[in-house]
Amino acid sequence: MYSLHSVLLFIPHYLHLLLINLHMYNTTMVKEMEAATQNWLANVQPTVDNIEALRNVLRFHEHRYYVLNNPLITDFEYDTLYKLLEKFEIENPQSITKDSPTQRVGAGLIKDFPKKQHLVPMLSLENSYNAEDLLDWDRKARELSKLDSIEYCAEPKFDGASISVVYENNQLFCGVTRGDGETGDDITPNIKQIRTLPLSAAFNRYGIEQIEIRGEVLMNKTNFKKYNDAIMEEGLPPLANPRNAAAGSLRIKDSKEVGRRNLEAFLYHVSYISKIETDALVPLPTTHSGMLQMLWELGFRSPQNEMKVLKGIEGIIQYVAEFENKRDSLPYEIDGMVIKVNDLNLQEQLGITSHHPRWAIAYKFKARQASSKLLGVEFQVGRTGAVTPVAKIQPVQVGGVTVSSISIHNEDYIKEKDLKLGDKILIERSGDVIPQIVKSLAELRDGTETEIVFPRTCPVCNHTLEKPVEEAVWRCSNINCEAQVVERIIHFVSKDAMDIRSFGEANVRKFYTLGLLKNVPEIYTLNFTEIGKLEGFGQKSLDNLKTAIEASKTQPLHRLIYGLGIRYVGETTAKTLAQKVNNLLEFKNFSQEQLQQLDDVGVKVAASIHAFFSDEENVKMLEALQQLGLNMNSAKSISTDGNLSGQTFLFTGTLHKLKRSDAEAMVEANGGKILSGVSSKLNFLIVGEDAGSKLEKAKKIPAIKILSEDDFLKMLPT
Ligand code: IVH
Numbered sequence: 098m099y100s101l102h103s104v105l106l107f108i109p110h111y112l113h114l115l116l117i118n119l120h121m122y123n124t125t126m127v128k129e130m131e132a133a134t135q136n137w138l139a140n141v142q143p144t145v146d147n148i149e150a151l152r153n154v155l156r157f158h159e160h161r162y163y164v165l166n167n168p169l170i171t172d173f174e175y176d177t178l179y180k181l182l183e184k185f186e187i188e189n190p191q192s193i194t195k196d197s198p199t200q201r202v203g204a205g206l207i208k209d210f211p212k213k214q215h216l217v218p219m220l221s222l223e224n225s226y227n228a229e230d231l232l233d234w235d236r237k238a239r240e241l242s243k244l245d246s247i248e249y250c251a252e253p254k255f256d257g258a259s260i261s262v263v264y265e266n267n268q269l270f271c272g273v274t275r276g277d278g279e280t281g282d283d284i285t286p287n288i289k290q291i292r293t294l295p296l297s298a299a300f301n302r303y304g305i306e307q308i309e310i311r312g313e314v315l316m317n318k319t320n321f322k323k324y325n326d327a328i329m330e331e332g333l334p335p336l337a338n339p340r341n342a343a344a345g346s347l348r349i350k351d352s353k354e355v356g357r358r359n360l361e362a363f364l365y366h367v368s369y370i371s372k373i374e375t376d377a378l379v380p381l382p383t384t385h386s387g388m389l390q391m392l393w394e395l396g397f398r399s400p401q402n403e404m405k406v407l408k409g410i411e412g413i414i415q416y417v418a419e420f421e422n423k424r425d426s427l428p429y430e431i432d433g434m435v436i437k438v439n440d441l442n443l444q445e446q447l448g449i450t451s452h453h454p455r456w457a458i459a460y461k462f463k464a465r466q467a468s469s470k471l472l473g474v475e476f477q478v479g480r481t482g483a484v485t486p487v488a489k490i491q492p493v494q495v496g497g498v499t500v501s502s503i504s505i506h507n508e509d510y511i512k513e514k515d516l517k518l519g520d521k522i523l524i525e526r527s528g529d530v531i532p533q534i535v536k537s538l539a540e541l542r543d544g545t546e547t548e549i550v551f552p553r554t555c556p557v558c559n560h561t562l563e564k565p566v567e568e569a570v571w572r573c574s575n576i577n578c579e580a581q582v583v584e585r586i587i588h589f590v591s592k593d594a595m596d597i598r599s600f601g602e603a604n605v606r607k608f609y610t611l612g613l614l615k616n617v618p619e620i621y622t623l624n625f626t627e628i629g630k631l632e633g634f635g636q637k638s639l640d641n642l643k644t645a646i647e648a649s650k651t652q653p654l655h656r657l658i659y660g661l662g663i664r665y666v667g668e669t670t671a672k673t674l675a676q677k678v679n680n681l682l683e684f685k686n687f688s689q690e691q692l693q694q695l696d697d698v699g700v701k702v703a704a705s706i707h708a709f710f711s712d713e714e715n716v717k718m719l720e721a722l723q724q725l726g727l728n729m730n731s732a733k734s735i736s737t738d739g740n741l742s743g744q745t746f747l748f749t750g751t752l753h754k755l756k757r758s759d760a761e762a763m764v765e766a767n768g769g770k771i772l773s774g775v776s777s778k779l780n781f782l783i784v785g786e787d788a789g790s791k792l793e794k795a796k797k798i799p800a801i802k803i804l805s806e807d808d809f810l811k812m813l814p815t
Contacts, residue, residue: 151181213283215280230460231410249413266307303377304378315339320358321342366388471534474486514537555578589662597645608628658681666702666706669771682723741813749782752785767813
């Protein structure tokens with residue numbers, strides 16, 4: 098580590114580089130800046146002599162963030178440094194320089210699209226992290242305005258890409274990215290693809306000729322998951338968060354592709370209005386919440402239903418806390434709340450600093466990004482033999498949980514992310530997205546980092562691994578590989594399969610290690626006397642386990658099929674299969690072609706099912722399960738002669754009247770079938786809100802009837 102003294106000596110040496118050409122700095126400088134950053138964060142006190150060094154550190158990080166799109170520190174760390182400088186400059190106004198990071202709006206641009214100047218510069222907001230910060234901010238606003246209590250509007254801080262849209266004479270005129278705050282990229286054709294933005298709106302009702310509105314473009318969690326699933330299916334690495342997906346999508350040159358991404362926008366701030374000299378029919382709102390309502394009424398998506406207007410900061414503090422609890426259940430990502438002075442006149446009176454408006458503040462929720470270190474990689478073998486590398490990282494808190502291991506998917510992913518053992522890494526846990534490594538901070542390497550070597554033999558059974566050309570995953574093809582056997586048993590007892598509640602992963606592993614359980618049929622012949630001798634197995638837990646195992650014998654056939662863990666056979670295909678036979682063992686006699694005739698079963702799936710039932714070991718296992726009393730027969734509970742008999746259905750998008758699972762159950766109860774994807778075998782696609790690629794695909798197949806949720810309900814018997 099560098100001493101503070103040596104760091105300070107280095108800074109002036111690089112100063113000319115920073116001012117002249119930020120693109121030309123080298124790796125040594127990155128390390129020096131990183132060391133200087135750590136020193137400032139470790140409580141170095143600013144003085145008139147060292148304050149320029151702090152400014153340089155901030156300039157450096159701004160450049161990383163805005164120009165290179167590649168930050169080295171978290172927002173919180175940046176804010177801490179920024180506030181340190183700001184506080185010093187307030188106390189020592191004579192030391193402020195014209196080019197201090199506190200004296201400007203933003204930084205550079207990405208040179209792609211035509212540039213367009215915003216009508217009003219797009220400022221960013223000051224950040225706050227706790228109730229104290231908010232109380233402080235409120236106190237300052239009250240002092241400035243000489244009011245006892247201020248009315249505020251609190252609304253979500255949407256975590257996407259910010260945009261500015263201008264409407265002229267009721268028509269959408271242009272859409273521009275934030276850029277450097279003064280000038281952004283003109284992305285109008287892409288903006289027009291966002292369906293939550295009307296192409297025209299009756300602003301003339303208010304006598305508005307030109308209006309500039311700020312908002313955030315988002316990809317909702319469902320679409321993000323679909324998008325990530327689709328790119329992962331192609332063997333490509335997933336994106337870490339919906340924000341990157343939204344920002345990246347806005348920069349695509351092909352607007353049609355932008356349309357396919359199903360972006361949405363929330364509009365939350367009117368920054369400029371010019372009026373026509375006429376008697377407007379409706380007076381312009383005088384409050385921020387009034388503006389949000391006006392936008393809502395004109396057909397925009399504003400946070401009209403999410404906002405709360407309250408007098409005094411205390412209620413607002415409570416509201417933001419309540420909202421933080423709801424964060425994970427929202428359909429889109431938010432990273433905090435924004436609190437705004439509601440009265441527009443008062444906003445104007447409070448004005449802006451060089452950087453932020455004084456009338457608004459962002460309240461940031463717990464960070465979902467953190468930095469850590471890549472300590473090692475374990476290679477785990479799944480139930481189908483897929484070998485997945487799992488990164489072991491220095492444990493770190495992200496979004497309220499401690500993360501110590503993260504899947505790093507496959508060998509190509511490791512190469513693409515340029516991961517090395519010993520690397521400092523940036524990780525993110527975004528809502529219900531599993532934690533992911535955003536990137537390695539390669540600039541901070543010191544030469545001790547080592548390559549991650551992907552094994553060519555199974556780390557559990559030593560069998561040679563195989564990788565079909567078209568796949569991204571290496572696989573162990575030894576079906577008796579211990580790891581696969583254990584994972585298969587875990588899958589068999591799991592909730593969506595046989596649902597043997599008291600069993601669970603830990604017990605499977607424990608019993609297997611002790612030699613009490615070697616394969617699936619042995620679940621039903623467990624030696625309870627031996628298990629009773631184990632620590633933690635009292636009479637009550639033994640009884641619970643026995644009952645749960647016994648109860649699983651009568652599970653419907655589709656659960657058993659799903660529990661077998663046949664590759665590509667998910668719950669939907671398992672249901673299709675269960676409907677096709679009276680007894681499971683009949684599948685022994687099915688040819689691959691016959692299997693392919695079934696709804697939802699393509700070549701790949703048929704081959705996999707066929708291989709499973711052609712394997713003598715598997716058949717023996719099924720016969721053993723039948724002997725042990727498991728239900729192998731098709732439950733006739735699902736009707737095949739209701740009024741949807743013979744018809745196939747698929748639901749997509751968000752349903753409003755029915756839960757997806759209930760709707761699917763209704764189809765089955767009336768003799769219809771659920772398919773898992775759009776194909777020529779599909780008869781009806783039922784479309785909810787925000788339907789995506791399935792709808793697009795279905796539109797290309799004329800035989801598929803596309804219906805709304807209401808149309809579907811009309812098909813059911815009353
Ligand atoms: S108001 C002049 N409201 O957060 C104030 N911003 O640094 C204009 N953001 O750049 C911003 N949700 O991209 C505002 N409800 C909201 C917001 C919001 C997200 C973003 C916006 C801005 C950043 C604040």
